[in-house]
Amino acid sequence: MLFNTIGLSKYVPRDECNLPDDLTKEIARYKPIVEGIINASVNGVFKKRTWRTLARFVDKFGSRIAGSDNLEQSIDYMVDLLKKNQLENVHTEQALVPKWVRGRESCWLISPRLEKLNILGLGSSIGTPSKGITAHAVVVESFEELQKMGKEAVEGKIVVYNEPYISYEKTVKYRGYGAIEAAKLGAVATLIRSVTPFSIDSPHTGWQHYQENVTQIPTAAISIEVAEMLHRMFQAGDDILIYLFMEARNLPPVMSRNTIAEIIGHQHPDKVVLVSGHLDSWDVGQGAMDDGGGAFISWNALALLKILGLRPRRTLRSVLWTAEEEGLVGAAAYFHDHRNDVAAFDFVMESDEGTFQPLGLSFSGSHDAGCILKEILKLMRPLNATQFATPMDGGPDIEYFTNVGIPGAALLNANERYFWYHHSQGDRMTVEDPINLDMCTALWAASAFVVADLSVDMPR
Template sequence: MKIQISLLFAILFVHTKSQECDPALIQEIRNYRPVAELIIEEILHGASKGLCYEKLAEFVDSYQLRITGSQVLEDSIDYLLEQYQGERSVMDNTWKESVPNLPHWTRGEEEAFLIEPVHKSMSILAFGGSIATPLGEPLVAEAVVVTSFDELRSLDASQVSGKIVVYNQGYVSYSQSVNYRYKGASEAAKLGAIAALIESIGPFSINSPHTGVMTYAEGDTKIPAIAITQEDAEMLRRIYLTGERIVISVKSNSQTHQPITSHNLIADYNGTRYPDKVVVVSGHIDNWDVGQGAMDDAGGMMIGLIAVEVINSLGLRPKRTIRNILWTAEEQGLLGAEHYFNTQKNELDKFVFVMESDSGTFDPQGLTYTGDRRNGECIIKEILSLLGAINATRYQWTSGSVSTDITHFTDAGVPGAGLWDTDGQYFYFHHTEGDMMTVEDPNALDRAVALWAVASYIIADLTDDFPKPSPRTTN
């Protein structure tokens, strides 16, 4: 019979790898169609419609600047702890876990002006972790404007020493361009620069500076590292190319204080049969000290909370525990997540699957998955096939990270998924004052909740644990 299979069929089989899927497992997931439809119906047309937007707005309007080290962040964690532990909570067990020794950096007054050859104020944001200008006072110096590390390194130290280095590196992609934020100051300091003004990492700007974390490497000379806008970086480069002398005044009195303790917030919706087996559904609660962090990442966090509420409201309870985790100190380098992983790394068997949304909830497309590529991949694809009603059926695999905070787990072999969003405008707003509720859409949030609820419920409810990759089956 096989010889008679048409080429078309053969291609389809190769494409879906369905020949490798366990037919019983596939059928088991198909049996969840009525449950998936019930969940979607409840969110799109039932009492849960719009609930995520409403709760998200209430949260971010009340706790806007949730930067690590701030009272607002701790208050926001306590607020959600109270909600989770309150009468109307659907969670069985909620607790905070201390995350000690976190960096505590605060922004001070900051301003910058181009003062030669013409006068113009420039919108700036110091990068998290940056030192202040000397005594927190204006630093006035000539500027050199480069478009790359290579161009900087081609200069002689005498051309850079005592000056401000301005980077106008442009935007390729976040992952490529962000190196200028991380390393721009240190690379400039090597040539004797006294401050680095770095073009914001983003593809589109309305005079919008983007903050974000930076660090100094061991032994580096520390100089201030400050975001300027795309517009100003380009303007300074144009003037620089005319040969005119550029003088800039920049002031930033940010401070690094003693390390502090923050908290991850953990809430379990207990499984019926294997309560010690856990499916993690997560997002991070901290943001920067600009905007509201509506998109990064209160939205990603909130869809996980609402997903469990919806599952509960329908009288559903899976065999395994769904664990909401709200990570702290993500923006300082995934520090809450790293701490939690370290406390759990000897018990990874209980972590069946890890999920996070940290790339926006604008228009959910499906899932990015990492893990076993035989039955694991089959399960994810089959779950996605149940999500046609919300147009979230797209699948992509990666051998790398699917989402920031769960990277430690997936690197250690726990399969995981990130919400695959159309992030067309995500980096317009990322780490800017513009990351506010205005960027959120109630319908998109509802669809993200539906995707999250269906996926987490099914994975937590399967007869067998979600397969973990073994050396033999992992690509």
């Protein structure tokens, strides 16, 4: 790589940048282009277009879980839409994805009093027998407490986890492994407090794991409020009896597709700057936030550049991943299929933690690539979105690339409420704001364009 060979960072501390003057000046010269992109998105021909296209999409299809006909129809729709927007090389690439089906589900507190509890079965959970499961419950706050309780107390029971929310990263293990740990002690089902800092009695679903040689038991999310209530009842010595019914089942994998569109580079058509989000969602709400917004700023960024007649040196490739929610399945297939092209990827981008007000980019990659990105972010002053953070946070699908040293970035945005809606019925279009989406599309288009058009590759 040209840029790496000049060894610019040899005598510079790792947290400081010392880009060659020529490169700094080159980046600064993109100011009018970046302003044009921002202006078109925020005030011009593209104003509210990301919101409008996203609203139409999520209203038409609703939620889009991997393995569903609905997701496949929404992919067909996207292929048409990308072609209508004059994007290039529009096509799909196959990925075999899990097919988990929720079916009907219900849960009742029977003792100490009758109350229907709001639940959402967790992805990959098996169902209950057709008559449901009726069992007494024990309530714990942690895996440690469960272990202490021991097999005698847990066997034949429904284990309720009322783990406190610390952060998504730290707390999600209860959703992911709660059923395994309870089953090891003979539990017959688990109800897991939703992984969220805020609730209006709203359960949040998400993927969970089973382990070989550990009995698979049904598992569902309950709201913060219900978990806390059951915990209080348990501590008060109430006899807690719960009825759980779930039709959930895992069917054989089916073929799905990643959806791809490009603006082909005029100088290095084989070099790729990838911008992405995932098109699939959970089977609740509308998947407008997770990750409709990320997917739609990714293809609209290209559509905007196309309208403005901006074709960079390298190819800009928008990828709308499939089956992210079941464990980055679409991205894994894509990375596998392109395992011999890795050198072609100059830079990878994903937005999968909200498209609220954009603040900048979070980054993983080499020090020198980070320095270039910081310089590019200075151009985003009109958006007030110049923040640079590292490591990258919120680009799960592109970690296949960043893990092998390809520099990448995710959207930094004012997403303090992201986990309020995440994987819940509340992930609907109302969460998305037209002006924020315009600004996200602008940031996404401008930064991807500049990276793709620079005279130098992004240093590995």
